[in-house]
Amino acid sequence: MVPRELAEPSATVRWPLAAVLVVDDEPGMRNFLEKTLASRVGQVLSAESAEAGEALLQRHRVDLVVLDIALPGQSGIDWLKQLRERGFGAEVVLITAFADLDTAIEALRAGASDFILKPFRVTQIVSALERGLERASLRRENFVLRRSLSRQQQPAADALVGDSIAMRGLQAALHRVAAVHSTVLLSGESGTGKELAALALHRLSPRADGSFVPVNCATLSPEAIEIELFGQAWRHAGTPHPEPGDTAQPGRDGLFVYAQGGTLFLDEVGELPPRLQATLLRVLEERRIRPVGGEQEVPVDVRIVAATNRRLADEVAAGRFRADLYYRLQVVEINLPPLRAHKEDIAALVAHFVATLAPRLGVAPIEVTDDELHYLQQYDWPGNVRELRNLVERSLILGALNVSALYQGLARQDKAGGPYAGAAAGAGVGAGMGGGRPTDLQTLEKQHIQAVLAAVDQDKTRAAQLLGISRRTLERRVAEWGAG
Structure with missing residues (x-):
């Protein structure tokens, strides 16, 4: 069976990386399909039977199969069913010269993505090819999107x-x-x-x-x-x-x-x-x-x-x-x-993270004072921008800047004798700036912990979880203030 029109319109290769397998027992039809599809895809393979097509699929990756239903040996529909059962996911366009409604329904149930009756026009097979490859491309895009979402990346x-x-x-x-x-x-x-x-x-x-x-x-x-x-x-x-x-x-x-x-x-x-x-x-x-x-x-x-x-x-x-x-x-x-090499960007980064994370978390934005930004700029940020982002996220959940986490980081730096050793003490413990606001980290930490305790009705276990510290550390802090 030959197609109604043999004249091949001029076309450029639209899918240069795509591979198509043609399975048809008629040499004339295989030759026509090979020529028609070769001008549009990067590779066209052909076989005269399901068994020969099976052997090709063991060695080659294909994006789409053009498959005749009436084949010597195993029929196209039976082979397609087996392919789908084994997880073969490429697009399959079934073609046949003898079909009724029941055959068409069986073909779709077997997993065909398209169904074309012989004799067909060039435009019909080309349209089926383009629809199939577009679907394959969309599946790839959806896979990438799902993968990105599963990584929880924004x-x-x-x-x-x-x-x-x-x-x-x-x-x-x-x-x-x-x-x-x-x-x-x-x-x-x-x-x-x-x-x-x-x-x-x-x-x-x-x-x-x-x-x-x-x-x-x-x-x-x-x-x-x-x-x-x-x-x-x-x-x-x-x-x-x-x-x-x-x-x-x-x-x-x-x-x-x-x-x-x-x-x-x-x-x-x-x-x-x-x-x-x-x-x-x-x-x-x-x-x-x-x-x-x-x-x-x-x-x-x-x-x-x-x-x-x-x-x-x-x-x-x-x-x-x-x-x-x-x-x-x-x-x-x-x-x-590293962030320590451009700490002048910390204010802009904090504002950016507050603006983007608050809507995602469904919480109100927090205000970060100049005094608090001053302490953020004293820290070494070994985890760089990611560490700052995580600090802002925890702070949004708590409703205020998580000063206790920063204080612990500065304490570790001080103990290690790093480039910012003594930063907390050098800030002026007990000194006042900015209209009498406390500027030493110990006082800021105390106020922050007391605010969290008040928010959870003095539940120290819950407060410790929110603060990101152990209950023992929290109790030690409270005992030091004579409040526990």
Whole structure:
């Protein structure tokens, strides 16, 4: 059966990274579909039977299958049912010359995403192709969105804030680098906002319409992260050469596929094991990935932004990180400054966190006085901006700045003899500033703890939980004031 029109309209390849499998026992139809689809997708495979199509799926990743119902051997519908039972998730367009309403219903129940009667026009099969690939693209976007929500990340609201010289330099560097497609390495201490910087690069780049896909390389085992990044080939118990104990196993796309056309952010890239370092280097050089257990290499169009809180040069010298991968990642390196290097931005950061976190928490904003900001600027902030954000979040829950947490941090600094040793004492214990307001941290802490105790009717267990300290510490504080 040949199509009604054979003239192929001029078209450009709209889906250059997509792969389509055509399964039809008529050579003429296979040839026509191959030519029609080849001008629109990156790869077209073909088979004359379900059994031959099954063999191709063991070696190749496909985004869409065009499947005839009437095939020699196993029928298209029966094969489709088996595919869906084994977890095959690609779009499937069924075609047939002999169909009635019952056949159409059975096809949809089997898991077909579209159904076309022969003879069909070029526009019909092209429309079915575009609908299927659009659905596949939407599924990838939904996956990325669900993954971001499951990580409880709200990067859109936490922009890089600050007008200090350090932050202006960072923002200028991000704007310059965003316009090119080069790999970027973000370095800096934990909590300095490397993921926010990566997201800014993505949003400022020509890839802004694509997905931003983050993955933390330190949180997954070597086996898990390999599948997470590169995906897994679809296989089942009937694979020609199964491994011992091999069972039915649905394939899955990796994050490189989900980030197609966008940005893949590899956080803590220094934690990658040596074998995966070699694999990542090859991907960066060849722009192709191979799913775990698969034979076909899949082309990828992804910008890599990597981040580390380690000095990768030291890791290379120690033999823990590949030198060639380090230089490949370090095409452009941007260092994010620690908060202690731009403490003049603390006021703006606090105001930003109060404004963005209060609505999320469903609480009223808090006011932070100049005196309190003065004490915030005395602290060393080893956890950087993330630590400040967490302090503001706890303070919003409590209804006032959580001075006790800051006081404990300063006490630890003083004990350690750090760069801000003696900051609490140097502030002038018992001195007065700002119209007689107490300015020493001990007094501020006492007032804060007393306010929390009053709010919970002197329930010391609950107060200790809210304050983030142990009940024993709270009781010791109260006893020192002679109030317990």
